[in-house]
Amino acid sequence: MKIAIYPGSFDPITNGHVDIIKRGSKIFDKLYIALSNNVKKQSLFTLEERIELTKGAVANFANVEVIVSENKLTVDFAKSVGASIILRGLRAATDFEFEFTMAMINTKLNSEIETVFLTADNEYMYLSSSTTKEIAKFSGDVSNFVPKDVADALKAKFDD
Numbered sequence: 313m314k315i316a317i318y319p320g321s322f323d324p325i326t327n328g329h330v331d332i333i334k335r336g337s338k339i340f341d342k343l344y345i346a347l348s349n350n351v352k353k354q355s356l357f358t359l360e361e362r363i364e365l366t367k368g369a370v371a372n373f374a375n376v377e378v379i380v381s382e383n384k385l386t387v388d389f390a391k392s393v394g395a396s397i398i399l400r401g402l403r404a405a406t407d408f409e410f411e412f413t414m415a416m417i418n419t420k421l422n423s424e425i426e427t428v429f430l431t432a433d434n435e436y437m438y439l440s441s442s443t444t445k446e447i448a449k450f451s452g453d454v455s456n457f458v459p460k461d462v463a464d465a466l467k468a469k470f471d472d
């Protein structure tokens with residue numbers, strides 16, 4: 313049984329994330345989306361809101377489950393759920409250095425856990441949670457970038 317985790321802050325989940333999850337769900341028997349707070353970024357949505365939105369976006373994938381991984385190293389979290397793979401998405405060269413370093417560090421921390429990268433689909437290459445938030449903040453249309461519930465939640469957040 314090939315079990316993988318897809319860790320991230322998902323603040324909020326975008327169609328780019330969903331694409332990686334869809335493709336990952338075909339490769340692995342079980343895929344856990346491991347939600348955490350990114351220590352380097354102040355999140356817009358609370359953890360509870362991100363759990364709700366992420367669950368809604370992946371409800372159609374039978375072997376995908378959303379879980380929270382707080383205050384734990386990613387490799388330790390992976391091990392705790394029986395996963396031997398960390399799945400990450402790679403957009404452009406700008407993602408590469410950070411992702412490469414993380415993968416190297418994680419291998420040093422636990423050599424039994426492999427990081428597997430899926431390259432972003434052409435259509436989502438430019439897409440990030442941060443860009444989506446900026447567009448929504450200024451009332452731009454994000455309906456092509458995120459699932460409907462997320463677009464509604466962004467609107468509600470910035471209408472507050």
Ligand code: ADP
Nearest residue numbers: 319320321322328329350400401402432436439
């Ligand atoms: P983090 O805060 O840990 O970087 P994110 O939620 O921003 O978490 O991203 C989680 C993973 O999804 C990362 O590997 C990131 O590169 C990848 N990712 C983000 N946006 C896209 C996209 N549009 N297409 C493919 N992968 C993406």
